[in-house]
Amino acid sequence: MSVERTNLSNSSNAIVSGFMRLVADPMGAIGVVLVTLLILSAVFAGVLAPFDPAAINVPAKLQPPTWTHWLGTDQLGRDVLSRALYGGRIALGVALISTILAVSIGVVLGMIAGFGPRWLDNLLVLLFDTVRAYPVIILALAVGPIFGAGLTTVIGILVVTSVPYYGRIVRTSVISASKADYVEALMAMGMSRTRIVVRHVLPNIIGPILILASMDIPVYIAAEAGLSFLGVGVKPPQSSWGLILDDGYKFIRQTYWLVIAGSVPLIAATLGFTFLGEALRDTFDPKLRKGV
Amino acid sequence: MFSSKSKLLLTTCIRTSKAAAVASCLGVVGMTGAMADALRMAVPSDPSYLDPAYWGSTVDQFLIDNLYPRLGKYAAGDEWKIELDVAKSVDLSDPMKISFELKPGVMWSGGYGEVTAEDVEYSFERHLDPEMESGVMTEFEHLKDVEVTGKYTGIIHLIEPAATFWTSTLVYTSGAIISKAAAEEAGGYFEATPLATTGPYMLSEFEPGNKLVLSANPDWSGEAVDFDEIVLLPISDENAAELAFAAGEIDYTRSSAGNYDTLIANPPEGAVVSLAQTLDPLFLGITQTNEKLSDIRVRKAIQLSLDLPTIIQATTGGHGKQATGFIAEGLVGHRDGAALTRDVDQARALLSEAGADGLTVRLDYVKNTERDIAAQIMQANMAEAGIALELNGQDEGTFWSVDEIRAADLELHLKSWTGNPDGYYTMQYFIEDQIGYWNWEGFASDDYVALLAEARNAQDEAVRGEIYKQMQAMLEDSGSFVFISQEPTAILHRDTIEPGILPDGRPVFHAFRKAD
DSSP: OHHHHHHHHHHHHHHHHHHHHHHHSHHHHHHHHHHHHHHHHHHTHHHHOSSOTTOOOGGGTTOOOOSSSTTOBOTTOOBHHHHHHHHHHHHHHHHHHHHHHHHHHHHHHHHHHHHSOHHHHHHHHHHHHHHHTSOHHHHHHHHHHHHOSSHHHHHHHHHHHHHHHHHHHHHHHHHHHHTSHHHHHHHHTTOOHHHIIIIIIHHHHHHHHHHHHHHHHHHHHHHHHHHHHTTSSOOTTSOOHHHHHHHHHHTTTTOSHHHHHHHHHHHHHHHHHHHHHHHHHHHHOTTTSTTO | OOTTOOTTGGGOOOOOSHHHHHHHHHHHTTTSTTOTTEEEEEESSOOOOOSTTTOOSHHHHHHHHHHSOOSEEEOSSSSOOEEESSEEEEEOOSTTEEEEEEOTTOBOGGGOOBOOHHHHHHHHHGGGOGGGOOTTGGGGTTEEEEEEOSSSEEEEEESSOOTHIIIIIITSGGGOOOOHHHHHHTTTOOOSSOSOOOSSEEEEEEETTTEEEEEEOTTOOSSOOSOSEEEEEEOOOHHHHHHHHHTTSOSEEEEEGGGHHHHHHSOOTTEEEEEEEEEEEEEEEEOTTSGGGOSHHHHHHHHHHOOHHHHHHHHHTTOOOBOSSSSOTTSTTOOOSOOOOOOHHHHHHHHHHTTOTTOEEEEEEEOSHHHHHHHHHHHHHHHHTTOEEEEEEEOHHHHHOOOHHHHHHOOEEEEEOOOOSSTHHHHTTOSGGGBTTTBTTOOOOHHHHHHHHHHHHOOSHHHHHHHHHHHHHHHHHTTSEEEEEEEEEEEEEETTEEOOBOTTSOBOGGGOEEOO
16 A cells, blocks of 8 residues: 555656656746647637627628727628637647547557568558658548548548558557567567557557657647638638638738637647647657756 | 539639639749730639530630620620621521621631631531530520521521520520531530631630630731730639739739729729629529428528528628529519518428428538638528538539539539520520539429520510519529529729720620720
């Protein structure tokens, strides 16, 4: 019992210590603040949004910011602040789901490639390289009309194009780990390959993968906005930062507020997650820790 | 024939993405900047078919109207007025025939000689050949044959009196005359490269996706033109075209009427901004042959759920008027004061009565700024009535391509057809034979067909107008049509030119002049 308590206490101390190191880095602190604000605004969008984001009021269209509409209104007279808040929910949702799916599938396929038979490794590497060779936007424009625009399509595109990235990294890590003494020892002891990979190799490689994944979140957020901008992503009446930007592009001669309203949260999210990801990497990867 | 439509558009490369629009715009820069005495004009797309038997898009229409001769044509100006084109005289006095005499000495390009009565015979009768599968065969179905009585003279024989054949077909785009010799040399079929043309301009260069250049015809002996070249630049997005205009890269473009007030308040330097009322009917079609929409109460509920004045306000900046039918105000057959009004409660009641609570329907439309706005308002309107509307914005080629599978899958479709001063042109397509082709609504009525025949035979315009009104009422009462507006369009041109346009804003290239 006392040993468990001591372990828990050590673990808590490590987290607190890690967090302190994280916020001690100015970039890390900015990242934590921005990401926290974005998450809170997305989670509480329903409470914070002053209007229904889909409520149309044509006579009030394309208004500049006022006390009633802090970020103005769009071409249908909808409140842009409300749409931006709900857009954050979509952006973070897409990023989170895409990350989880891409990492999960990538890790599984990477482990199969790294620890499986040679022919399967070759096949999966060929598959990874083929998919990676295809530009995301071109793929999106190609499959968008086939599967139809929508969140599922966006997530599908992001996952399909990200899996090879994680798969490649995991494969390399697994191949490297498979030559380690402890793995050879376990094999000599007759432990199955699957058990070795799942119980002993995976825990050693998952940390860096998760840090990489956290750094990919802003990429997904930007990709969702980009795909929505191109008409492959979120469909009305849902809101998305990409759709707000798209509207801003269309009505740039009438108002520039839509572009600002669409791009500021996008920039904040991208910077926030990037700073946080880099700070996490610096904090938790001993090889990269400053001064080491 | 209709705004950007053709069943043969599948092969057309129409750019819809903003990226492509911007790229088009950028492609314009430097490509045309140094051209002297060239009139640079933005158009929505490349042409797809310049054979009058298959024309589909707006750009096809611009080019066919400007490159091929017709017996008569609508003249540039503020009023719809027919003038003779290649014909020296036309006799319309006999309802069963149209006699014509051509002007001698009108030469085809490419060394194909003069325009003769044989060319007229060939051009019109080919639409009757089933193997041709002419896309405008419907417009020629009352043509019996063309009798050639001399090198320049002939008689067009009709199966039955059809006063509308002259006004809605022969002086319109489908009435274009092509060179028999050139067409036969090409096997009777051609696509986006006209074989032989007449008139002050001829096609000299076509780079798909980049530009199409018309050069002054050196053999043209008619009135001289002011511009050596007309350069058509495909820019699918009107906002991108506006930016290209502001950057000095184009001289003439059409834009959304919704942008008109902004353009007036803050015009690009050296720009003249005006507004033209097109004849193009924008309407919502509701496919009654689709099981979901087969109950007229459901279709009526959709009609009643829509807030059309708000849609028009949002898409045209208040410059459009709610349509009462296919025929625009001021033309023969326009219906007065019969516009649909919104009644959400009645819409809900009709849905319940029809057992269609929780109805979900799909709206297909060509994805652009105006249509997106209209579609989103429709979505919000229908939601209030308890109808879930899925928006399906498509590129032009996809939207206008109809095969058996898509025809059976159509539900709601927001679309605009090119209008004709004679309403017969549009309304002749809502017959049973056209279901699966252009009659996406699946409307079929013997009474309507009888009225169509009556209108065709009516020599008196007033009588014909009354019949048109009945026909439009019949279409609306079927629940399959929601007439929204005849779309106005903003026109933007440099103050150094005087545009030559038809009353609806369509360009007549040779009528463009340099301003004094």
